[in-house]
Amino acid sequence: MKKQCTILLMLLSFIGDNLSAQQQTGDYLIQPVDFTRVHFTDQFWAPKIEVNRTITIPYTLQKIHETGRIDNFLKAAGKMPVGKITEFPFDDTDLYKVIEGASYSLQVRPDEALERILDTLIQIIGDAQEPDGYLYTFRTMKPEKLHPWISENRWEKDPDLSHELYNSGHLYEAAVAHYLATGKRSLLQIALRNADLLVKDFGKGKAAFFPGHQVVEMGLARLYRVTGKKEYLELAKFFLDIRGDGKIKGAEYSQSHKMVTDQHVAVGHAVRAAYMYTGMADVAALTGNRQYVNAINDIWKDVIDHKLYLTGGIGATGNGEAFGDAYHLPNMSAYAETCASIANVYWNSRMFLMNGDAKYIDVLERILYNGLLSGVSLSGDRFFYPNPLASMGQHQRSEWFSCACCISNMTRFMPSIPGYVYAQKENDLYVNLYVANKATIELPAGKVSIEQQTNYPWDGQVKIKVKPEKEKSSFALFVRIPGWASQDAVPGNLYTFLNQQKRPIPLRINGKLVDYKIENGYVKLNREWRKGDVVELLLPMEIEKVLAHPSVKDDNNRYALQRGPLVYCLEGTDNKDSSVLNIVIDKEATFENAFKPEFLNGVMVLTANGTATKRQVDSYQLLRSAQTVMAIPYYAWNNRGATEMQVWIPFNESAARPKPAPSIATKSRSSSSVGNARMLRTLNDQYEPQNSQDHNGGYLHWWPRQNTTEWVQYDFDSTYTIAESTVYWFDDEPFGGCRIPRSYKLLYLQNEKWLPVETVSMDSISKDIYNSIRFKPVRTNALRMEIQLPEAHSAGIHEWIIK
Template sequence: MLHYKSKALFAGVVLSISNLMAQGNKDYPIQPVTFNHVHVNDQFWAPRIEVNAEITIPYVLQKCRETGRVDNFLKAAGKKPPTNLTEYPFDDSDVFKVIEGVSYSLQTKTNASLERSLDTLIQIIGEAQEPDGYLYTFRSMKPEKLHPWISQKRWEKDSDLSHELYNSGHLFEAAVAHYLSTGKKSLLNIAIKNADLIVKDFLYGKAPYFPGHQVIETGLSRLYRVTGKKDYLALAKYFLDIRGNGVVKGSEYSQSHKLVTDQHEGVGHAVRAAYMYTGMADVAALTGDQSYINAIGKIWSDVVYKKMYLTGGIGATGAGEAFGAAYHLPNMSAYAETCASIANVYWNNRMFLLHGDAKYIDVMERVLYNGMLSGIAQDGKKFFYPNPLASMGQHQRSAWFGCACCISNVTRFMPSVPGYVYAQDKNNVYVNLYMSNKADIQLPSGKLTLSQETAYPWKGDVKISLNPVKQMAFAMRVRIPGWARDEAVPGDLYRFASLQKANKIVIAVNGKPVDYQLEKGYAVFNRTWKKGDVISFELPMEIEKVIANEKVKDDQGRFALQRGPIVYCLEGPDHADQAVQNIVVEEQTNFTANYNPSLLNGILTLDGKGSATSRQVNSNQLLKKELPVKAIPYYAWNNRGPGEMVVWIPSQESLSRPKPAPTIASKSKISGSVSSQRMLSSLNDQFEPSSSEDKSALYVHWWPKKNTEEFIEYTFDQEYTISESKVYWYDDSPFGGCRIPANWEVLYKQGNDWVPVKALTPYETTKDKYNTIQFEPVKTTGVRMKIKLPVNHATGVHEWIVK
């Protein structure tokens, strides 16, 4: 029986779509110049797009075969037994995203081998599809036991975890890309058959559930544009409007806690959120729904003004991969998922297409050059899932993840980067990004070819040559980036330390400076253009020190470095002892820019002077040693192995993490029932945690173990007499998996045996403080802590001190 509210919602959506469509075809007032019409030939983006096409895409396609993702479709088709499923029920989407990436690449460079691979893969997908259009391998293969995220009934758990509709969304995106690239309808027909089933089951009231993970909304919008079938657009709107209307219980995690038009803050899972806001923009553009535009405008302000990292990353916490509270932007534990950065690009580009304001491109550019680009290594075969802004060596790009969403997302995104350079609105041409390229643009007044020459982002010189097919009147709208106008970001979340007012950018036409008006961040030149006309200018590539809003507690007493669109960081390999957490740089320190063609595929470094701090035994006074400081682009870090990194540089000694004093513990060799030496090294790093759940540094943990006996151990550099041990527990309750231990005991090495110490004080297990045990003095070469984990949880340790 259809829920009453669903009936009313369905009727309202259909009526709304019908009324809006009756007004004529709608879409974004500004349209992008698609990437297949923009041929990038610079030294920055072109090599990266080439690496994606030649290395990353084949690599990820092979990984989809090796990990069983392709086999899932064969199992669903009955060609393999339904055993050894992959880990997640959204693994189908990785295959679809790779197909989308291959399809985009084929638009710019033919590859017969890859195209044949797609044909074979699409045939396998088609055979896995059920007769009525249903396509979800984890159910269709009929395993002996369904994945716990899947209900016995179709769609029933999608608003929770099943990802049936999420997979379909990526199928639709891939199908449209494949059709537009090759002209083939093989995958498009599969997508249409699947979409028609979902229309039947949802739009006509059979399944009143919302998608747990958004993306189908944008997929349906793209499918509507290609097919013209209004039901697809109506279904996209239905999926948005059913969220938070009481039909199915919702939550902030999936942005279903209230109606989408009543949401004014960025909350919950950051990827789902940004995909939803992108979908709302698409539906608003295609229907003219102003209530959607109002809502995502308010949400954008909340995110950009209060919840965005300097790198453009969003999603501050790993708990739910979610937005944190306003101004809560921790650096070491920053999540800033690569998928969220890609979704943030999609969302900001859509906001620009709606409003024509350069502030959205300012944010998009920040994400592109920093938070997104850091997600993939320079070899094209290692990846970040989270993108932290500080590290003590615990972060490392991986060759693969069980949850491979970020990896497959990169493959589909990179070929589309040229599509963000230009846009048009009738006879208005927007120049949004700067990279050497040649573009063909069809204006109402005629065909225009643009050529752009620049060494951006390392140099600010830009030359744009115009070659219209005839003399034509049209407007060139040239973006002056916010950072070139002394605006670090829209809003006051970050600002440049230098308060000097930026000079107006001098722009020349055919070599002569011309006056212009700045409209929404664009220098506007409305004139009759002829073949050979040239617009030229130089953006000021000043080295800027960035200061965070005082409400961002994690960044107080620190500054970050930025030059042009590039955010910088300090990394271990460029500094003494491979350490940067102990570096302090005075805010007034001058830096110089130096291009190094042999470092990290060619980068511009920022060089200055600072000091390294270290602790002393039995003294709170720090030792200081002057040293040269080198900053590299944030996107390039971790390409030389794991190590220390910091974006926000302390200008106060008290905020540095000094090199440990030579204590018994710091000079010891560490071992234990934990395989990660990086984790074990946290035990004696002398970093004082702010609380038991402090995630801003390394710590040892035994998650997901529970109710087991574990140990950690110091082997001393010589024999010592010891009589005290202090431990600070890691406990991330109530949401995490670690708690203080059930009990613990200290033992010392006597010959080849481990003997319990004779305690003089009781063993305590208390959060948020050092737990101290004093015992009769013993002479030994080593000490061990035996730890019994709680029955239902793991345990962790921040710091272990021996005296």
Template sequence: MRSFLGKMAIAGAGVLLSQAAVQAQLQQDYPIKPVAFTQVRVNDHFWAPKIRTNAGVTIPYTLEQCRKTGRIDNFLRAAGKLSGDKLTEYTFDDTDLYKVIEGASYGLQMQPNPGLEKYLDTLISIIGDAQEKDGYLYTFRTVKAAKPHEWMGSKRWEKEEDLSHELYNAGHLFEAAVAHYQATGKKTLLNIAIKNADLLVRVFGWGKEEKFPGHQIVETGLTRLYRVTGNKSYLDLAKFFLDVRGPGTPYSQEYSQSHKKVTEQHEAVGHAVRATYMYTGMADVAALTGDQQYLKAIDDIWDDVVDRKLYITGGIGATGAGEAFGAAYELPNMSAYAETCAAIANVYWNSRMFLLHGDAKYIDVLERTLYNGLLSGVSLSGDRFFYPNPLASMGQHLRSAWFGCACCISNMTRFLPSMPGYVYAQKDNDLYVNLFVGDSASIQLKAGKVNIVQQTEYPWNGKDEITINTAKPTAFNLKVRIPGWAENRPVPGNLYFEDDSTAVNIPILLNGKPVSYTMEKGYAVIHRTWKKGDKVVVDFPMEVKKVLAAAPVKDDLDRFALERGPMMYCLEGPDNKDATVQNIVVRKQADVNAIFQPALLNGVMTLQMIGSAASRQLHSDSLISSTQTVTAIPYYAWANRGPSEMTVWIPFESSAARPKPAPTIASKSKVSASVKNQRMYMALNDQYEPKDSKDNSALYLHWWPAKGSTEWVRYDFDSTYTVSSSKVYWYDDGPFGGCRIPAAWKLYYKQGADWIPVKNTTPYPVEKDKYNVITFEPVTTTALKLEVQLPAENASGVHEWIVE
């Protein structure tokens, strides 16, 4: 790595600081330092292929999508090099280019690529041309479109506390600029970032523009710029953006964590990505300034998350309403949001918490997130993606090639190349082994230089051989994390626990013999004078565990989740009988066998057990139950074979399962509608019983954002039937959502080429939270059409449509 600090560093306003001056500015920082990913060469069979796929597929793919979708054109138009004022959809689309440049730069640090480096030079030149003379860089305003985007306001920063994302864009620019400089030694993007940061220093502050960022991340971008330039005004501005947050403006709200001063916040609320970026920024500023109030706040917030708001996959953000944390213990599975960006931010935050406190519990959460709720965000092929990461599906979830809001895609692109930077950390003569990854690393401790090599098939196998090589005998502490899952603690706190936990002993050998060690904050500490070739072997138990949720988590009642090592598992349709998993029940006492399948999903450890499956019968309340082999795969690998049923939480009581629907007229019909969305069509005849009209835990069909129009859905039967009754359960997510029960509805049957209204013998009811039943004179037909008149100011939707 060509270190920025090894040269003359650029500070704000064109001032140059010497290396010594920069280091003097940085005397106070995290007590523990991460070992940079550029010093860690991953060579295992799990992470190394994924990092290669990111470099070879995801980064080129995302750069091409930025070109095809007009994100690069935004900058060309702002620079006056492309005519017209057509821009992309969102005011933060500029950040997708910044994030891909950041990820590509990380990749260059690991593997030179002259062609990619040259292309980045071209992109950076385009970005620089779009920057205004005083440093302002925000293409949506600079273009001066005839119809400006409604989010950006009439002048700079006017809507920053709301939706303009001017400072959000700046934060990602700063992150990308530092990454690019450290990778290439070129100052081109760094100079652009510093010019922009200097503008922010001039504009914002006490007695100047006293506004907070609507979407946090500029705080961490500024602290990163501070670390490489030594310009303290950047750190001061990061702290200002945190301290100015709070009540007093029209935009102060829980959604953006601005309802209270940051030091008065002790619970995780609002938009989960904004929140965890802010907590990460608070950790950075606390480390650099010693602010204990920040530490108290984020310590309490962390406890709130792990005790009440964390999915077993490490995902955070329970609801799509505001992409937000839910209430305590509100952790629905089918409708879980668990955004990929939030998982990435959760890793950033927990990494900082560890660097502050040196406690393995933060790496426990980081590892759980990394292997499960984060890695699930990208396909095995590297070019299909998840935005939300639900824990159950009836087939409505499908990986996408791109999103209009592409933040999760570009975020994954920048994260994966930096993953090796979470393996090790150091403090004076303490060397922490945090993650168990086959690699070779070179680390400079106070006592001397250490080369460390890990050889392991983790996460499929628990054995890890750690070889220490030193040029001369060197005394230091090797601190090996003993994961909570290896000691029957799936996560810190009491939100989840393991069924039938028994005491475990983690054997550690040194040069083939048992070694005594002390435990400190979750680490096995071995102190000795190390010499070349010393080998530590740790063998973690890889038994399959059945994890239960605390009683207040109602969505997981009478269910367990399967865990093996750091991996969470799920049942998915392609591996199970009839491609159906929602109807499966497995006893808590069932034996589970782990079987590695090298040809499945790029090679995964599968779990197999005996369970039962229930199916409904027509005209009967009794169920048909059958015994079958049940197969589970790692959660991160699901949805790589097309849409299908999936569940993480497996019923051990039949009352918690959802029996396979009986074949009915509706379930055997072909569905069509005035809204074109095949996945929504599945909702109409899936025989899911909603809890109420706003139940979004499963599928529903809706016409949002249409309003006031006449819409329709249609069943084409598999045969000719005589029907005389129908019932509809409406979707209505009031008062906050956009759907309400319809103004009116009507049924038609097909006669030849014509649609004839049925002759109803009961009125057409329009009511919430119940089936709306109509009877009519019998008709013999091959199709029915449901016509819906939307209310004047809202859309409508349908949970279920039954025909009898």
């Protein structure tokens, strides 16, 4: 029996973690098929997972070494002088997450060298752990000055800032992954010592601090599944139940403003929120808590109906990396953090396991192919933190972030994707995702081999070969019919297809057409299966135009393009004048598709006829020119440098942003004391801001500088006589760090000297309107603005016009 249990433990997946019924009281009725049993053979995901293994994991290990994250543990162990430490007290988790991702990778592809690296890193982590199990390098290393987010005593800090328990949660996730991959208990023992400390310190009558950043709840549930130790599950529930109980001041930011069972809409920091909803689902599945289920059902509906980007991203605003109000889904300033997409996959996966409805897989698939995959470059070593749906060229993938959570999160997530393809409930086998693969699945009816042959997502033809180990075997195969194939763009009514005509979705068994009905998004094929049985599904891969709910103001008079599960975008690199924000494509335009195998690692591109618009000098009439427009999958954008991009295409000129008319400003070379080329391009783009804190357009700012004198300058293309300057200030009060300046003045260049202009009249410095200075005419080839920043804030500029 002991040997059998050990084997069973080794088969746990990072989302399933199956244990026998004797070891726990309950769990999800549906269980995912372990990703180690599903072997991708496709040309879409398999190469990307291989890039993660060969490029992203080594790259991230190198960067966490270069940036001092490993040194933090050595310092905590007394093996290095403390000196300078890294920036954030959650930097420890980057190491944990890379170990987790590397462990998943080892389960699929053994690598002795990588395994030895992990052994060394785990030894370093263990040396930093205090004797009672406490593991938090920023405190243990005893720096000269504690980080401002850390209190003198353990646990006793503003919960929104403290990341002690957050770090523990990611440690537990990594420890279980490493144990299951290698059979070694080295990291698991470190995690169990830490978890036992939490059990000792927290609970009724003990410390009553909730985790500021959720994830420990998920980690504790995983440890419970591995060990069967009920105290871990009880502590996970305790951490959920004390949120919003009024004993500690809470906030919407961390979902602590109310008891979790009293929350019915999504608010606050999107990553924290989705991790919490996932933890609630885990605890509910293991304990049968219906109040948790009722709450997350309501919250899921709120997100789907009001707060989900078409790409599957969540978190509309950078202010708090948070959900916005209902229907507040700006495109250019969309935050849609990569970590939030990963958390959203976890949450929707749990919702499916709990309910067995394909609508959750519809959302999960949308995230995987769009908002999540966009977070990493095709090369595997450049990354997005936010994932906007429009850009003026100010967005660029980065090689690293000081807050590197999204990078290490992608590293750990990619190897696990095969674990979302299949799921089972007794003798019910669910086919959730379509990827060419071979899998072996244990059902009560016997072992079954499944093979998918498909070129999805480029092609809708799917062939599923069923090979029971026995001569024949009776079980039900649940074949998912994606919502988009039935003309349901997304569950709920936030997005709809312009064309509502339903198309046939033929399904055959052994060549014979099957008459079926769809229930909860699946076709149930309950029969006696024999070796050689083949199920064939033909999904209609039509190019769909997507409309947003009218209340999503940013998408009015626009549509997006979708083909199969993929959302498309226009990128400047592929279109005339490197511009796409000025493009208009009629609602009735016909799009063609063509696969380009050598382009962006092989993608299907869409083309149609459209119109480009351009402003004229001293005229409201637009210049129009016809052109062929090309769209690429959203996930592939910004792999060829920074340029314009947009997902939502105007079909009405009122929604387009015409190219600027030639002016003194647009023909000038911009420079500034901040020296950021991308920000400088926004000074003269003729974008009309809605208000001073408008994040949809680009802007120049000097944050985090405060109380300094800064400058911005135009070098003209020729010598002009000028007499007026107009500026629109950027001010993101109350949450941001920029305010209108204390003062500013103009200087013009004459004989290599900067001279002040002679002011005739000057508007007061105000936000939300243009501020002008009129001065005696000067003839010059350069103009400079000197700005005095506020004492406690920075400042910024939306637009600077010269007349």
